Amino acid sequence: xxxxxxxxxxSLASIAEGQSFRRLGTCPTLGCVLPPDQTDFLAGQxxxxxxxxxxxxxxxxxxxxxxxxxxxxxxxxxxxRRPQSAAALFKIAExxxxxxxxxxxxxxxxxxxxxxxLVNVASKIYRRVALYEPGDxxxxxxxxxxxxxxxxxxxRDLVQVKKTxxxxxxxxxxxxxxxxxxxxxxxxxxxxxxxxxxxxxDQFPVLGHQMTHSIDSFITDSANSATALYSxxxxxxxxxxxxxxxxxxxxxxxxxxSIAEIFQRLxxxxxxxxxxxxxxxxxxxxxxxxxxxxxQYGPVVDSFLNGATNYxxxxxxxxxxxxxxxxxxxxxxxxxxxxxxxxxxxAGKGYNVVLNNTALSSTPNNAKTLGxxxxxxxPVWLDRNVYKRNLNRGNSPDGKKANATDVPGLKQMTxxxxxxxxxxxxxxGWFLMSEAASIDKQMHALDYDRALGDLLExxxxxxxxxxKLKQLGSDKExxxxxxxxxxxxxxxxxxxxxxxxxxQTTDRRKRDAIGTYMESGLxxxxxxxxxxxxxxLQFSEGAAFPANWDPRYTLFxxxxxxPDHRENYQVHKDGPRTPAVxxxxxxxxxxxxxxxxxxxxxxxxxxxVDNSQGVHSLTDVPVFAEGPCQELFG
Numbered sequence: 001x002x003x004x005x006x007x008x009x010x011s012l013a014s015i016a017e018g019q020s021f022r023r024l025g026t027c028p029t030l031g032c033v034l035p036p037d038q039t040d041f042l043a044g045q046x047x048x049x050x051x052x053x054x055x056x057x058x059x060x061x062x063x064x065x066x067x068x069x070x071x072x073x074x075x076x077x078x079x080x081r082r083p084q085s086a087a088a089l090f091k092i093a094e095x096x097x098x099x100x101x102x103x104x105x106x107x108x109x110x111x112x113x114x115x116x117x118l119v120n121v122a123s124k125i126y127r128r129v130a131l132y133e134p135g136d137x138x139x140x141x142x143x144x145x146x147x148x149x150x151x152x153x154x155x156r157d158l159v160q161v162k163k164t165x166x167x168x169x170x171x172x173x174x175x176x177x178x179x180x181x182x183x184x185x186x187x188x189x190x191x192x193x194x195x196x197x198x199x200x201x202d203q204f205p206v207l208g209h210q211m212t213h214s215i216d217s218f219i220t221d222s223a224n225s226a227t228a229l230y231s232x233x234x235x236x237x238x239x240x241x242x243x244x245x246x247x248x249x250x251x252x253x254x255x256x257x258s259i260a261e262i263f264q265r266l267x268x269x270x271x272x273x274x275x276x277x278x279x280x281x282x283x284x285x286x287x288x289x290x291x292x293x294x295x296q297y298g299p300v301v302d303s304f305l306n307g308a309t310n311y312x313x314x315x316x317x318x319x320x321x322x323x324x325x326x327x328x329x330x331x332x333x334x335x336x337x338x339x340x341x342x343x344x345x346x347a348g349k350g351y352n353v354v355l356n357n358t359a360l361s362s363t364p365n366n367a368k369t370l371g372x373x374x375x376x377x378x379p380v381w382l383d384r385n386v387y388k389r390n391l392n393r394g395n396s397p398d399g400k401k402a403n404a405t406d407v408p409g410l411k412q413m414t415x416x417x418x419x420x421x422x423x424x425x426x427x428x429g430w431f432l433m434s435e436a437a438s439i440d441k442q443m444h445a446l447d448y449d450r451a452l453g454d455l456l457e458x459x460x461x462x463x464x465x466x467x468k469l470k471q472l473g474s475d476k477e478x479x480x481x482x483x484x485x486x487x488x489x490x491x492x493x494x495x496x497x498x499x500x501x502x503x504q505t506t507d508r509r510k511r512d513a514i515g516t517y518m519e520s521g522l523x524x525x526x527x528x529x530x531x532x533x534x535x536x537l538q539f540s541e542g543a544a545f546p547a548n549w550d551p552r553y554t555l556f557x558x559x560x561x562x563p564d565h566r567e568n569y570q571v572h573k574d575g576p577r578t579p580a581v582x583x584x585x586x587x588x589x590x591x592x593x594x595x596x597x598x599x600x601x602x603x604x605x606x607x608x609v610d611n612s613q614g615v616h617s618l619t620d621v622p623v624f625a626e627g628p629c630q631e632l633f634g
Contacts, residue, residue, distance in 0.1 A: 023054065027052065030143070034243040041155045044131075048256070051072065072122070095127070096124070099123070100246075101120045132155075164479040166478040167432070171283055173222065176621055176622075177622055179488075185492070187456050199459045205625075209620040219617070221282070223285070225486045227286045229483075239291075239292045252310075260319070269425050271430065272321035275433075277326070277435065278375075278377055283433075285300040287304075297329050301337060305318050323417060325373060330343050330372055343370070351370045355371075356404075375404075380576070422474060439458070445614075460545075488559060489560030492556065493516060497513045500513040516556070564592045565596065566593075566598070567600045
């Protein structure tokens with residue numbers, strides 16, 4: 001009875017540890033196996049194995065054994081076979097023992113009291129191994145006089161016959177079904193309850209949904225979610241291409257191969273990476289970076305060119321196409337990796353380097369191409385096409401601090417990428433990822449107009465991609481996927497009479513301008529009007545964008561988690577929003593930005609006060625598929 005009670009207490013302690021703070025998210029016991037339990041691999045997919053034995057010195061898990069067991073053993077067994085040591089199975093030398101310690105907070109009370117728990121660690125790591133036989137495997141770590149941690153691994157067969165030659169993967173960062181519904185509403189006309197035209201996404205033959213949670217938390221970030229999309233391995237928030245271990249270095253965590261690395265290694269096919277974000281951002285970075293810290297932007301850029309170099313890994317020869325923003329990581333100086341000039345380094349490895357849309361359109365299709373078109377994130381669709389004065393940001397990619405005005409959009413970058421990949425790898429096939437990054441970035445800033453503008457640009461890009469593939473004769477051999485890496489708690493619940501709202505003098509009266517149910521009316525964005533600054537509207541032929549971005553009646557839209565801010569439900573003509581500002585120079589304590597939405601009413605925040613923007617949410621995200629193998633995604 002006493003042993004049962006003790007086991008129950010330890011079980012409850014483990015559950016409590018697994019919530020807001022974790023000693024190591026994938027390791028509920030004191031013995032850790034990475035990759036952890038329930039991991040799937042492709043046959044022949046390279047990965048590392050990290051073993052850790054933890055010895056808590058203090059805190060609820062301390063058991064009076066502050067020195068970790070260094071005599072631990074590790075064995076792997078395929079179902080139906082006898083276990084073998086990892087060194088014997090992989091025919092490699094036993095790796096050296098490593099030791100370190102780390103601290104963590106068990107809960108918010110410990111954080112407030114600044115009383116961390118100390119853990120001593122003994123560890124080993126087996127680098128670049130692979131399991132080639134499909135089937136079920138059991139990996140067992142034995143430590144502390146017979147304690148065991150077991151991980152069940154599934155190795156999936158790698159189909160030898162290619163079922164599709166090319167893949168285009170579009171990622172609408174943070175794009176949820178609710179956002180797609182809102183974009184459709186503002187860009188497509190309704191007559192008597194029926195849309196007269198549809199989004200390109202509405203016309204896909206297959207629609208599925210995917211869950212986005214992390215390996216150790218149910219809300220994800222872009223690094224971990226992109227890692228999962230490109231490798232089939234869930235990981236931890238902020239991690240790129242690795243399982244996060246407890247070591248102090250962000251570069252020695254156990255790795256696993258991405259789809260780009262596998263595809264290039266096995267087929268010599270082409271790889272293209274396109275994003276409207278700074279190119280070292282998480283979604284593009286997850287193709288080649290292997291680090292537990294997504295903020296290592298300089299090393300990320302180096303990994304695009306050289307692959308992972310600090311430990312033996314795959315022979316990565318660079319993507320055929322790399323398009324995006326983030327010139328500060330390429331220009332020589334304090335923000336580039338080791339101060340190097342990455343424009344010159346890419347050029348030295350045979351890349352054409354282009355810095356504006358004019359050069360992009362004219363560059364030949366037969367050479368690898370690096371296109372960096374601004375510092376930081378690229379300008380959003382709404383500012384490039386409607387409120388062009390917001391392009392005066394001193395963000396030119398050449399370091400001269402001029403304005404980046406000759407900037408391609410997602411469509412121009414994607415279509416050029418297809419031309420280059422098709423010219424260079426028509427025989428072998430190719431893989432292209434194209435990310436509409438600022439759907440996410442503008443949703444973070446509660447700038448719904450700019451987010452929806454970029455979502456509509458994505459839809460227009462998808463439409464033009466199908467036309468391009470048909471023109472090239474590649475439409476029947478190319479799988480086109482559109483999905484998101486995670487969601488956001490956005491929705492529309494009615495309309496707002498902004499003229500009436502602005503005329504009221506109190507916050508409570510301003511809220512009377514919101515119309516719900518019958519009073520929501522119909523979308524005014526599709527009715528041509530005479531708002532300010534629309535003389536420069538330029539849309540591609542056949543594209544569906546709002547005719548009027550500043551109607552009197554706008555969307556009553558919101559997110560489920562936000563900082564303190566004001567809301568007037570009108571387009572922000574002077575550039576992307578900054579809804580909250582820091583009230584102190586020392587600690588993060590965000591309050592309403594008095595310069596933002598000044599005619600609106602106060603919306604009390606629901607997030608901790610150190611949050612300046614909205615955050616990701618749990619929602620599933622859609623998956624649209626058309627082409628060979630489309631049935632696998634429904």
